[in-house]
Amino acid sequence: MNKEIFSCEEHIDMAIDDYxxxxxxxxxxxRHSGNKCKYCSNDAVYIVKQPEDFI
Incomplete structure (x- = not known):
């Protein structure tokens, strides 16, 4: 699975669960813009991704 999931407001819970x-x-x-939601054709407003390593 891709480590990034683009999601609209409606499907954010599903995206987090899948991840x-x-x-x-x-x-x-x-927050994110410029892609489509993985679960529907709406514009994505979130990106769910692997956490960045913070020092």
């Missing part, structure tokens, strides 16, 4: 179920870790959720 956790596949990767076994909590994702980072950020």
């Amino acid at each position: 956790v179920n596949f990767n076994g870790e909590a994702p980072e959720v950020l």
Whole structure:
């Protein structure tokens, strides 16, 4: 599975659940524009992705 999921407002819970179920870790959720939602044809407003390593 891609480590990035683009999601609209309606499908953000599904995107987070899918990410956790596949990767076994909590994702980072950020505001995003410029892509379409993975689950419908609406514009994405979030990106669910692998957390950045913070030092």
